[in-house]
Each structure stands twice: as structure tokens, then as C-alpha cells.
Amino acid sequence: MRINILNKELSYTSIIRLKNGYRKFSLFQNKLLNLKTNDIIYRNNIDIVSKNDFFFYTILNVDRYKYFLPYDSKITEKNKEYFKAILEIENILFKEKYTSLIHFKYPSTITVSSEDTNVFHHLITEWKIKEKKNCINIDFYINFRLKNKIYQNFMNLYIKELGKKILYSFIKESKENGLKNIDVLKYIK
Structure with a gap:
């Protein structure tokens, strides 16, 4: 029918x-x-009370992801404009280790990309951070396509929850870093 x-x-x-x-x-x-293979997209634009530096460097501190995200992660190369990192993501359907390229322009943009891994056709995450009066605005964007159509359809149902969980994990970690008064600059040197 x-x-x-x-x-x-x-x-x-x-x-x-x-x-x-x-x-x-x-x-x-x-x-x-x-069973279409459209990209899975999540976007959220939110204002939070945080310092731009703390939020920006919380995202760049890839080696700490394992403490607040369901990822194992390690920076393998550092440069003034980008990092390379190995990330391992796990959910109930699959466990995937892949290399990501993390481009950044301080203090406003971070783009993370991975292409043609065992599970993903592509994976793009973008953070745009804007300074506002008494807060910062975060525009968070995820776009990916999985190679397996069953996984793709499952993730299509789960993306809102997953995207929200990732975003709020970074917000929480950034606020904790601010309370600890961590020297965030040391993480990218």
C-alpha cells in the first residue's frame, strides 16, 4: 500500500x-x-549564564569528555587552528571509534567533523557562541548520516533526546569549570 x-x-x-x-x-x-537515508539533524539555540572562555574551552578540552559524556576521547594532534582527536561513542546499538577534526576560531566557532567511518557517512557538530549582555548565546548543531538504515531510523527517533543530553552536559561542565575557577587557557596550549 x-x-x-x-x-x-x-x-x-x-x-x-x-x-x-x-x-x-x-x-x-x-x-x-x-527507510529513507536523509541526514539526521538537531539544532538548539539557547542563552546561558556563563563566561564565553569557560564554555569555549570546555568544548575544546576533548580529553575530559569521558568524565561528562558517554565518549572516550583523546587529542592526537594540536595546532593553532585545529585539533585531531580520536573519539569513541557508544549507545545500545553500536560502539564506534573514529577520528575527528576540530576546527575553531576563538571565541566564536567550533566545528567538529568526521567522514566515512565504519558507522557514519558523515558527522558534523557545530558550536557558535555569541557574547550577550550578562550571558552567552549558544547555537548548537549536529548533522550526521549512518550507513546502516536500521541504526539511522533508530537515531532519527532518538536525536532530540541525544542532542539535548549532549548540549546540557557541556553547559553543566562549563558551569562547574567556572565554579572551580579553572585556568581554561592551559587546555589548548
């Missing part, structure tokens, strides 16, 4: 036949059975 919803043609198997002859599908089934 083919259903045309907002000019998207989707194929499904029969689940329930209603009295009027139309089939009923849950939102979960619609998303799960849609």
Missing part, C-alpha cells in the same frame, strides 16, 4: 483496518518504516 502524505510517498504493510477502509499507523511506525 502507498500513502501520500504532504507529497511524501511512503510504503507500509497493513497494521489495522478501520471501518471506513483506511489503515491506521502510529507515529512510531511511520518514522521507523520510512
Whole structure:
């Protein structure tokens, strides 16, 4: 059976036949059975009370990710404009170790990218930080595509929760770094 919803043609198997002859599908089934390989995207723009330096360097301090994220991470190369790091991400479906390139322009932009790993076609994370009166504005963006369609569809359902968890983990760590009065500059030298 083919259903045309907002000019998207989707194929499904029969689940329930209603009295009027139309089939009923849950939102979960619609998303799960849609095996397109579109990019998975999460974006959140938020104002937080934090110093720009603490937040910026919390993101660049890749070696500490393992203490507040479900990642194992290690910087392998440092440069004035970029880092290379090995990250290992794990969830209930897969565990993947991959190399990331972390470009940054102090104090406003950090872009993390990985291409053609065992699990990902691509993975891009971008942080844009703007100074505002009494706070900073963070524009957080994730874009990725998985090679396995089942993983892709699962992550499509899970991305809002995952993106929010990552963002708020960085916010919490940044605030803790601010309370500890850590010399954040030493982390990138």
C-alpha cells in the first residue's frame, strides 16, 4: 500500500483496518518504516549564564569528555587552528571509534567533523557562541548520516533526546569549570 502524505510517498504493510477502509499507523511506525537515508539533524539555540572562555574551552578540552559524556576521547594532534582527536561513542546499538577534526576560531566557532567511518557517512557538530549582555548565546548543531538504515531510523527517533543530553552536559561542565575557577587557557596550549 502507498500513502501520500504532504507529497511524501511512503510504503507500509497493513497494521489495522478501520471501518471506513483506511489503515491506521502510529507515529512510531511511520518514522521507523520510512527507510529513507536523509541526514539526521538537531539544532538548539539557547542563552546561558556563563563566561564565553569557560564554555569555549570546555568544548575544546576533548580529553575530559569521558568524565561528562558517554565518549572516550583523546587529542592526537594540536595546532593553532585545529585539533585531531580520536573519539569513541557508544549507545545500545553500536560502539564506534573514529577520528575527528576540530576546527575553531576563538571565541566564536567550533566545528567538529568526521567522514566515512565504519558507522557514519558523515558527522558534523557545530558550536557558535555569541557574547550577550550578562550571558552567552549558544547555537548548537549536529548533522550526521549512518550507513546502516536500521541504526539511522533508530537515531532519527532518538536525536532530540541525544542532542539535548549532549548540549546540557557541556553547559553543566562549563558551569562547574567556572565554579572551580579553572585556568581554561592551559587546555589548548
